[in-house]
Amino acid sequence: MEILRIEGLTKIFGSGHLEVRALEGINLSxxxxxxxxxxxxxxxxxxxxxxxxxxxxxxxxxxxxxxxxTIFQKNxxxxxxxxxxxxxxxxxxxxxxxxxxxxxxxxxxLFPLSLVGLRGEKAERRVKELLEYMExxxxxxxxxxxxSGGEQQRVAVARALxxxxxxxxxxEPTASLDTTRxxxxxxxxxxIAKENRSAVIVVTHDVRMIEGFDYxxxxxxxxxxxxxxxxxxx
Amino acid sequence: MDLAxxxxxxxxxxxxxxxxxxxxxxxxxxxxxxxxxxxxxxxxALINITNPDLWVVERYRGGPFNEQSTLPEFYxxxxxxxxxxxxxxxxxxxxxxxxxxxxxxxxxxxGYDVFSGLGGPQKIYAGxxxxxxxxxxxxxxxxxxxLGDRVxxxxxxxxxxxxxxxxxxxxxxxxxxxxxxxxxxxxxxKDNEEVRNKRERLLRTLSGQGNLSPYQSEKLLPQLQSDTHxxxxxxxxxxxxxxxxxxxRGIEKWLYLSAFSTEEELQLMLxxxxxxxxxxxxxxxxxxxxxxxxxxxxxIYTFTxxxxxxxxxxxxxxxxNWVIIRMVMxxxxxxxxxxxxxxxxxxxxxxxxxxxxxxxAPGDDLITFIVAFAGGILASILGLWQALxxxxxxxxxxx
Numbered sequence: 219m220e221i222l223r224i225e226g227l228t229k230i231f232g233s234g235h236l237e238v239r240a241l242e243g244i245n246l247s248x249x250x251x252x253x254x255x256x257x258x259x260x261x262x263x264x265x266x267x268x269x270x271x272x273x274x275x276x277x278x279x280x281x282x283x284x285x286x287x288t289i290f291q292k293n294x295x296x297x298x299x300x301x302x303x304x305x306x307x308x309x310x311x312x313x314x315x316x317x318x319x320x321x322x323x324x325x326x327x328l329f330p331l332s333l334v335g336l337r338g339e340k341a342e343r344r345v346k347e348l349l350e351y352m353e354x355x356x357x358x359x360x361x362x363x364x365x366s367g368g369e370q371q372r373v374a375v376a377r378a379l380x381x382x383x384x385x386x387x388x389x390e391p392t393a394s395l396d397t398t399r400x401x402x403x404x405x406x407x408x409x410i411a412k413e414n415r416s417a418v419i420v421v422t423h424d425v426r427m428i429e430g431f432d433y434x435x436x437x438x439x440x441x442x443x444x445x446x447x448x449x450x451x452x
Numbered sequence: 453m454d455l456a457x458x459x460x461x462x463x464x465x466x467x468x469x470x471x472x473x474x475x476x477x478x479x480x481x482x483x484x485x486x487x488x489x490x491x492x493x494x495x496x497a498l499i500n501i502t503n504p505d506l507w508v509v510e511r512y513r514g515g516p517f518n519e520q521s522t523l524p525e526f527y528x529x530x531x532x533x534x535x536x537x538x539x540x541x542x543x544x545x546x547x548x549x550x551x552x553x554x555x556x557x558x559x560x561x562x563g564y565d566v567f568s569g570l571g572g573p574q575k576i577y578a579g580x581x582x583x584x585x586x587x588x589x590x591x592x593x594x595x596x597x598x599l600g601d602r603v604x605x606x607x608x609x610x611x612x613x614x615x616x617x618x619x620x621x622x623x624x625x626x627x628x629x630x631x632x633x634x635x636x637x638x639x640x641x642k643d644n645e646e647v648r649n650k651r652e653r654l655l656r657t658l659s660g661q662g663n664l665s666p667y668q669s670e671k672l673l674p675q676l677q678s679d680t681h682x683x684x685x686x687x688x689x690x691x692x693x694x695x696x697x698x699x700x701r702g703i704e705k706w707l708y709l710s711a712f713s714t715e716e717e718l719q720l721m722l723x724x725x726x727x728x729x730x731x732x733x734x735x736x737x738x739x740x741x742x743x744x745x746x747x748x749x750x751x752i753y754t755f756t757x758x759x760x761x762x763x764x765x766x767x768x769x770x771x772x773n774w775v776i777i778r779m780v781m782x783x784x785x786x787x788x789x790x791x792x793x794x795x796x797x798x799x800x801x802x803x804x805x806x807x808x809x810x811x812x813a814p815g816d817d818l819i820t821f822i823v824a825f826a827g828g829i830l831a832s833i834l835g836l837w838q839a840l841x842x843x844x845x846x847x848x849x850x851x
Contacts, residue, residue, distance in 0.1 A: 265848060274768065274844045305770020316765045316847055320459040330769055332453040361462070377769075389848050 220286070221384050221417040222248040222271065227280035229266050229440075240266040242440045244280070248433075250384065253411040254419045255428040258437035264421045267437070268389055271419065272308065273300040285384055305333045309378025309416070311407075313390035315370040317362040323349065323373050324358040330380040348376040352406070368399035375406055379414065386410060388420040392427050400427055455775070456782035459759065470751050471790040477744040478795025481820060484737035486803055486810030490624075491733060493811050495726040497619040498545075498562075498627070499717045501574050505696055506688035507712045508540070508703055514710075516545050516684035517622055517717070518724040525632075525681040527707070534702050536694035541570035542683040544635050547621065550605060553596055560621035561628050563635020563683075570687040573629055579614035585631050590614035592626035606638045622725060624808045632683070640680035650677075741820075745827035748791070749834050752784045756835035763839050764846035776839050781832045788828030792821055 227244040230237055241263050248254050258264045269275035270282070273289070282290040285307060289298045309330075310316075317326045327348055331341045349355040352372040357365050362373065371391060378386050388407060392400030404420075404427050411418045411432075420428070428434055436444030460467045499517065507516070508523075508531055515521025531540040544563035549556060564571030566582045573581065573590050579599045582588045589610040591597050594617075601612045610630065620626055630638065642650070654676055658669035688711070690699055700711035712720065722730075756763075763776055796817060803810040 269845050269848060272768065272844075272848065274848075301767075301770045301772060303770075304768065308770075310765075310768055310847070312765075312847060316761065318455075318762045318765065320462040320759075320762075321455075325453065325458065329453060329766075329771075333769070333771055333775070 220247060220249050221252075221284070222246070222419075223281075223283040224271070225281040225283075227267070227270060227282070228278050229263075229270060229275065230278045240440050241270070241277070244440075244442060246435065246442075248385070248417045248419060250417055251411050251415045252417045252433060253408055253431045254417070255431045255434045256419065256421045256437060257423065257425065257428065257434055259423060261439075262437040263440040264423075264437055265389070266440070268387060268419075268421050271385075272310070272387055273304060305330060306381055307384045309381070309383030309386040311371070311374050311378050311386065311388035311391045313393045315362070315367070315374045315394070317370055317373055317377070319362055322359050322361055323354065323365065326362065326373055327376045327380055330377060334381055344380065348379055349373075351379075352376045367395055368402065371395060371399070371403050372406065375403070375410070379410060379416070382414070383416055386416050386418045388418065390422055391420065392422065392424060397426070400424070404428075404430075454782070455779040456786065459755070459779070460783060460786065463755075467787070470787060471794055474744055474748055474751070474787065474791035475794030475798065477740060477747065478792050478820070478824065479798045481737050481740045481744065482795055482799040482812070482817065483803070483806065483810060484733055484740065485816040485820060486799065486812045487806075487808060488730060488733040488737065489811035489813055489816065490809035491729055492722070492726060494620050494624050494809050495622040495721050496718050498621065499714060499721065501619050502543075502571055502687065503714050504541075504570055504687035505690040505713070506700055506703070507714070507717050508686040508688055508707075509684070509710050509712070511704075511708050511710050514712075514720045514724060516543065518720045521684050523683050523686065523709070524679070525636075525683045527709070528683070528686045530707050531686045531688060531703060531709075534699060534706065536691055536699040536702070537688055538691040539568055539570060539689040541565045541568040541687045541689075542632055543571045543685045543687050544632060544639070544683045546639055546684070547623070547625065548638070552603060553601075555596070557595060557626075559592075559595055559626045559628055561630055561635050561638060563630050563632040563639075564687075566631045570689060573614070573616040573618065573627075575618045576614040576616050579612070581614055582629060582631055583613075586634055587611060588613045588631070589634075590616055590629040592617055592620060592628070594620065594626035595628065606641055607644075608634070608637070610634065620809065622721065636680050636682065640678065640682065642678075741823055741827065744791070744824070745788075745831055748784065748788050748828065749831035751787060752780065752831050752835040753838065755783055756780055756838050760838070760842055761846065763842050764844055767842065768844035768847040773840060777836060780835045780839050781829065784832035784835065785825070785828045788824050788831060792824040796821075 224244055224246040227241055229241040230239050232238055244267060256264050256267060270277050277290060289295060321329060324345055327345045328341055331344060349358055352375055354369055354372045357369055362370050391403050407418050408430055410416055434446045435442050509515040509521035510523055513519050513521040525542050528540045528542045531537060542565055547560045549558045582590055587608060587610050589612055591612055593615055597603060597612050599612055599615060602609050651673060654673055655669050658664050658672060659666055690696060696713055703709055703711040766776060803812055
């Protein structure tokens with residue numbers, strides 16, 4: 219089932235001689251269980267595309283269809299509660315982990331659950347499940363500052379999975395980790411795509427990390443210049 | 453999930469230090485409230501306690517407390533002769549600084565006719581009222597004396613026969629009650645050496661004119677000595693059913709004096725001596741409240757700025773604005789309410805230690821709390837503005 223479809227997405231910053239075309243006619247389709255990589259050098263438009271997919275940056279042109287619902291087209295977001303879509307259907311993983319520093323590991327995972335109204339025993343059970351799944355249950359009562367970078371990233375993954383997100387967006391999730399830990403996080407993401415049937419889009423510039431991905435889109439100057447599927451990857 | 457509390461738990465040291473800091477400011481605000489009330493209370497206490505039907509003072513003077521008034525002592529006989537007056541009693545009040553128990557003390561002396569009953573202390577909590585014409589005193593314990601102590605004042609020594617704490621002078625100094633002649637003596641009686649010197653000077657002046665013989669000069673001398681039978685006011689008690697205004701107009705018309713009711717005396721003080729200090733205190737506490745709110749606001753702003761990245765993450769993962777508003781506002785209110793409670797506890801446990809009377813009124817505490825609460829909400833506005841304009845894109849490295 220298709221989770222995300224992007225048609226002719228264009229993003230222009232500024233106007234006149236200051237105009238910058240950050241994205242130009244991007245087309246993309248992601249289905250459940252897909253593991254997608256967006257590759258490209260700095261300034262290629264990866265982050266801009268991610269911001270548009272995250273529903274926090276208004277595209278200049280194009281169409282975004284999310285989970286069967288057209289949420290952006292010519293006339294803007296069309297009254298869609300985009301924050302609600304983000305909290306219920308999208309999970310985020312960041313380069314700098316971005317855990318909330320004053321919440322413990324357990325509370326960080328509990329937070330998105332509390333946003334959708336899941337509380338009490340049910341929420342605690344879900345948190346325990348996720349922490350055990352990410353093999354970090356023994357760190358449940360630690361503050362993020364007291365655990366390693368790799369562990370923090372696993373907590374971030376657990377948080378992203380908390381609400382059974384249909385789409386996981388990961389922005390350079392391995393950039394602050396060494397190769398071994400980075401590879402491990404990627405393995406987790408593959409596992410999530412396979413077991414949870416979530417679509418996973420990973421923005422990275424590290425080609426070593428994308429082995430086993432279903433789709434790889436290469437960006438340059440705001441355009442997709444290359445598209446490979448698993449069968450064409452080597 | 454109470455984000456504000458979790459954040460404060462992590463930064464509890466800094467939060468407590470801020471609560472104490474802002475709390476000390478609130479302590480000063482509450483102390484100023486007490487001082488404000490205390491200033492009015494002290495300024496009016498003696499008038500309220502003395503409470504005669506009329507205060508008769510020198511013409512066109514607002515005395516005896518708001519302004520100096522000087523009258524010859526015998527005037528009280530004239531006042532007594534005005535129709536409607538039941539009792540007219542001389543009264544003297546002045547501030548002095550004298551050594552008491554080896555320490556220089558500033559206090560106010562009240563001299564009154566101990567047998568007429570007007571002008572004396574109303575409530576003696578230890579000992580008794582003055583019952584003899586001389587050498588007895590009733591004092592406020594703030595003077596540092598105890599019952600039975602013998603206190604030298606001027607040429608004589610006075611025994612403390614009673615203690616009262618019902619009033620202090622308008623500037624917060626302890627009161628000492630003496631009989632009228634004793635008070636006049638303490639105030640006007642010169643040192644023996646000074647008396648001798650003055651006599652000699654007068655004699656030489658009179659003899660030097662050439663019109664008077666030494667004998668005549670000697671005879672004239674007592675008339676020229678300074679008069680010690682001076683009073684500041686006459687306290688009047690009216691006969692039952694007499695119109696106070698009529699008697700006051702009679703005194704003013706026939707004796708060329710001024711007469712005020714106790715209510716008018718209170719107003720004279722409130723609009724006169726007490727007015728500028730009262731305004732000053734009001735201004736101080738207003739300024740301090742504003743400063744407290746500004747400091748709380750800056751602290752909350754700093755707390756919020758430190759969490760900007762987390763706020764961006766919260767917004768990105770879909771937290772509604774109320775979650776962020778609640779977090780910032782709750783911290784602001786916890787800070788201001790915590791600081792207020794700290795200030796309140798501190799002032800309620802220390803107000804007795806202040807040199808001036810602090811009259812802590814629950815109404816004032818409540819009003820200050822309401823202002824602090826509103827200030828807490830106000831203080832969060834700067835932080836809220838910053839939090840709400842934070843873009844979720846910041847969490848992904850965007851702007």
